[in-house]
Amino acid sequence: MSAPAAASMPLDDAVPAPGALLSVRDLRTVFPTRRGIVQAVDGVDLDVMPGEALGVVGESGSGKSVTFLSVLGLIRPPGTVTAETLRFEGFDLMRLSATERRRLRGRAMALTMQDALSALNPAFTVGTQIMEGLLTHGIVANARAAREEAVALMGRVGIPSAAARVDEYPHQFSGGMRQRIMIAIALAARPRLLIADEPTTALDVTIRAQVLDLIDDLRQSEGMALVLITHDLGVVAERTERLAVMYAGQIVETGPTAAVLAAPRHPYTRGLLASLPRLDAPDSPIQAIPGQVPDLTRLPPGCRFRERCPLAVAACAEPVLLAPVGPDRAARCIRTEALAS
Ligand SMILES: Nc1ncnc2c1ncn2[C@@H]1O[C@H](COP(=O)(O)OP(=O)(O)OP(=O)(O)O)[C@@H](O)[C@H]1O
Ligand code: SF4
Ligand SMILES: [Mg+2]
Secondary structure: OOOOOOOOOOOOOOOOOOOOOEEEEEEEEEEEEOOEEEEEEEEEEEEEOOOOEEEEEOOOOOOHHHHHHHHOOOOOOOOEEEOOEEEEOOEEHHHOOHHHHHHHHHHHEEEEOOOHHHHOOOOOOHHHHHHHHHHHOOOOOOHHHHHHHHHHHHHHOOOOOHHHHOOOOHHHOOHHHHHHHHHHHHHHOOOOEEEEEOOOOOOOHHHHHHHHHHHHHHHHHHOOEEEEEOOOHHHHHHHOOEEEEEEOOEEEEEEEHHHHHHOOOOHHHHHHHHOOOOOOOOOOOOOOOOOOOOOOOOOOOOOOOHHHOOOOOHHHHOOOOOEEEEOOEEEOOOOHHHHOO
16 A cells, blocks of 8 residues: 555645645635635645545644635535645546535545534434435435434434434534434545544543544444644644644644654644653643734735744745645744754
8 A cells, every 4th residue: 555645745746645635735715704805725735545544634723624615515604615636536526516516525525523512403313414414425225214213323423312402403412412423424435535624622531532533443343533622732642644734724744643743843833742641651741832823815925933932033924835845744833843853
């Protein structure tokens, strides 16, 4: 088997990596607002290979959710998405009709939302919402089988007394339970790629591990690929093979997860790691990254991290490209050698 291509290499030729499940080149998403044009995603390139797990991290507002909502065709006007390449299993997503894209979305690229309450339909029971995916995608033959499978899925995501609760409505569940129901809905369609956006935020530690184990099981048994968007670098370290670090709408570092976390090659990644409590040294000081993320309506032409970067020099005011920094690794920084110890 050939080694998977890096999550986001600087690709001059815009050719999707051979065999990639999802290929994205030069994705840009903008929102016109009263304050100006928000450049939420600005030139993202990435590939997801079949069966692999890609972690996506970055501070709040860095564009993680908007990147994947854009891939899924879920950005509403006046938001605008453009891309040089947006391919899923060979389909050019930019050319599909809304109906074709909707069909592909459930079956191929299910999404668990950050905010499960607003994503679930309050008017239908959770069972109905899980069954819909099973029936629409022809995974079961009839409503009775769909109901049985819905109960089984609820059990698998850790909802106690699933058979008794299948006819309840979303508001009758706690936040953590609703998140698990979202995951059951996403998994019902047997997706080939699961895009999980903060899937475990509201869950306690035990249930979080259960849900992530369930996702891992499905990766093993069905060859499902995973994009795991999270603030939790511990979860990323345990559950993903490759990592993309986002800052102000761009990928600033990418590479094998273990290598990036062990020796980051971008000052922002290093800052993110330093801002975490360390399990191996709980008394070591936590250093939040000083300063603020730049205003996305007034982005500076040079490195977007410049105002906060301890290594900044005058040349950082010029545009900085994502450039290779080692095997399957890339960073958007002109001083990566200063971090290469
Ligand atoms: N509909 C919209 N209109 C205007 N700006 C938007 C819209 N949706 C998102 N944004 C802006 O796009 C930027 C990226 O948002 P996004 O939700 O992708 O961040 P995120 O990295 O997922 O953050 P978090 O970790 O908090 O979920 C933010 O500045 C956000 O305010
Ligand atoms: S390009 Fe310059 S400002 Fe940007 S991260 Fe690297 S050293 Fe810091
Ligand atoms: Mg988000």
